[in-house]
Amino acid sequence: VLLNPPPALEDLPSSSCDLGAVVVAGQSDRTVSVRNGAIVEIREARPGDDRRFAGCVVVPGLIDSHQHLPPASPLKLTGLFCLLNLLHGVTTVLEAGDGDGMAVAAARRLVLAGELPGPRVVAVGPFVARPPRQWLNTVLVEDPVDHGAVVQAAVDRGAQMIKLYEGLTRADIRGVVAAAAERGLRAIGHVPAALDVEEAGVPEVQHFFGVPTGHSRGDAPGLLQRLADWHAVDEARLDVVVEASVGQGISHTPTLVVSEGVLRSREQDPRAPLLPRMFPDVVWDPKRGINTYRDAAPRDLALLRESLPVKQELVRRLHAAGVELFLGTDVPQPFVVPGESLQREMRLFTDAGVPAADVMEIATAAAGRRLGVPGLGTIAQGAPADLLVLERDPAEDLDALGGLRAVIAGGRLFERATLQDAVERQLRHYRRPLIDRAGVIGARRAMDAVLTRD
Numbered sequence: 331v332l333l334n335p336p337p338a339l340e341d342l343p344s345s346s347c348d349l350g351a352v353v354v355a356g357q358s359d360r361t362v363s364v365r366n367g368a369i370v371e372i373r374e375a376r377p378g379d380d381r382r383f384a385g386c387v388v389v390p391g392l393i394d395s396h397q398h399l400p401p402a403s404p405l406k407l408t409g410l411f412c413l414l415n416l417l418h419g420v421t422t423v424l425e426a427g428d429g430d431g432m433a434v435a436a437a438r439r440l441v442l443a444g445e446l447p448g449p450r451v452v453a454v455g456p457f458v459a460r461p462p463r464q465w466l467n468t469v470l471v472e473d474p475v476d477h478g479a480v481v482q483a484a485v486d487r488g489a490q491m492i493k494l495y496e497g498l499t500r501a502d503i504r505g506v507v508a509a510a511a512e513r514g515l516r517a518i519g520h521v522p523a524a525l526d527v528e529e530a531g532v533p534e535v536q537h538f539f540g541v542p543t544g545h546s547r548g549d550a551p552g553l554l555q556r557l558a559d560w561h562a563v564d565e566a567r568l569d570v571v572v573e574a575s576v577g578q579g580i581s582h583t584p585t586l587v588v589s590e591g592v593l594r595s596r597e598q599d600p601r602a603p604l605l606p607r608m609f610p611d612v613v614w615d616p617k618r619g620i621n622t623y624r625d626a627a628p629r630d631l632a633l634l635r636e637s638l639p640v641k642q643e644l645v646r647r648l649h650a651a652g653v654e655l656f657l658g659t660d661v662p663q664p665f666v667v668p669g670e671s672l673q674r675e676m677r678l679f680t681d682a683g684v685p686a687a688d689v690m691e692i693a694t695a696a697a698g699r700r701l702g703v704p705g706l707g708t709i710a711q712g713a714p715a716d717l718l719v720l721e722r723d724p725a726e727d728l729d730a731l732g733g734l735r736a737v738i739a740g741g742r743l744f745e746r747a748t749l750q751d752a753v754e755r756q757l758r759h760y761r762r763p764l765i766d767r768a769g770v771i772g773a774r775r776a777m778d779a780v781l782t783r784d
């Protein structure tokens with residue numbers, strides 16, 4: 331009980347509100363009415379409307395298309411992660427792999443029970459992989475394979491999408507993707523180490539795995555090498571990847587912010603993150619942290635640094651070719667923090683040459699279309715009321731995200747200052763000497779015991 335964080339908020343606001351005389355989709359003086367978590371009407375403003383945010387711009391909440399919620403632990407970090415998402419405008423998270431099988435339930439329970447302000451969570455549930463089991467919560471694919479049974483097992487554990495993971499063969503992937511499609515489920519995943527992106531058949535590719543060919547990956551590449559070693563990705567290879575993505579309808583969630591975060595963790599004085607000390611001092615520590623990145627060779631880090639502009643060039647080309655892209659962070663990789671890192675990923679896209687308006691579309695409507703919640707990521711009658719209130723329109727310049735005034739999540743309106751205070755209260759709790767030490771010791775044990783997630 332001593333370890334329990336304080337309640338995120340004393341009282342949650344109701345799931346109904348009105349945003350009067352605001353700007354919606356370029357039209358000013360509109361009023362958005364929200365009842366029981368849904369948008370019920372968008373109409374011309376009237377004199378009696380709630381004008382707290384008059385003149386502000388209202389856009390759909392942001393969607394992080396690849397995040398991992400914190401596993402069950404005595405520290406109960408779920409509340410802090412949820413608050414950090416909201417504080418940065420992230421109102422939906424695609425949970426891309428629940429390693430212990432308890433992270434999603436913990437978040438949903440709290441949010442649905444109205445105990446916690448938090449993002450909507452759509453979950454892939456377990457990993458689907460060939461042995462060896464890297465995560466406790468894995469559906470193992472073993473011969474003879476019954477693809478329908480594999481998908482059923484994942485659904486039984488809460489999968490709303492299927493997460494293809496390591497070791498799968500082309501036939502495995504083809505079979506599982508088809509069995510998932512029969513049930514109306516999409517599949518996302520890693521291109522396994524042995525395959526190139528254009529031959530794997532993964533419909534929604536994470537981390538740009540498989541872009542470097544087998545030739546450059548070597549025999550037994552670790553995850554860091556697969557992330558970092560892009561030395562052989564030249565113009566011709568980029569063309570092949572773009573062409574295959576167009577031809578096969580492959581979409582990509584590049585999670586560029588991971589490359590940036592791993593490099594930041596090697597800096598002399600990385601900027602203090604919005605998470606407890608156990609993250610920079612243990613989980614992300616270059617020597618004793620997540621084992622994917624632990625004791626990285628200087629050559630791999632140099633390659634990683636060189637890979638980032640090439641990855642950004644690929645983002646630019648894919649977008650120009652009309653390939654579907656998604657914005658995901660892969661929280662909690664090194665210096666990848668809930669909420670903040672999605673905004674950073676959006677920047678990496680605009681820096682790559684994707685216009686801000688397109689980045690906003692990718693972060694909202696495009697991401698929402700595939701998550702099985704009608705209207706998610708749009709402002710329309712009947713759509714979920716997940717909205718941001720801003721001083722300016724981020725579609726013109728992402729700097730506008732800094733002028734966030736309020737976040738509406740599931741119809742509940744939180745002013746930014748309220749979320750800021752709630753985050754600070756949580757951080758004060760985790761900085762108390764006893765909690766701080768318990769966190770560091772617990773994280774050290776976990777790092778020794780658990781494989782990485784990526």
Ligand SMILES: [Zn+2]
Binds near residue numbers: 784
């Ligand atoms: Zn991941």
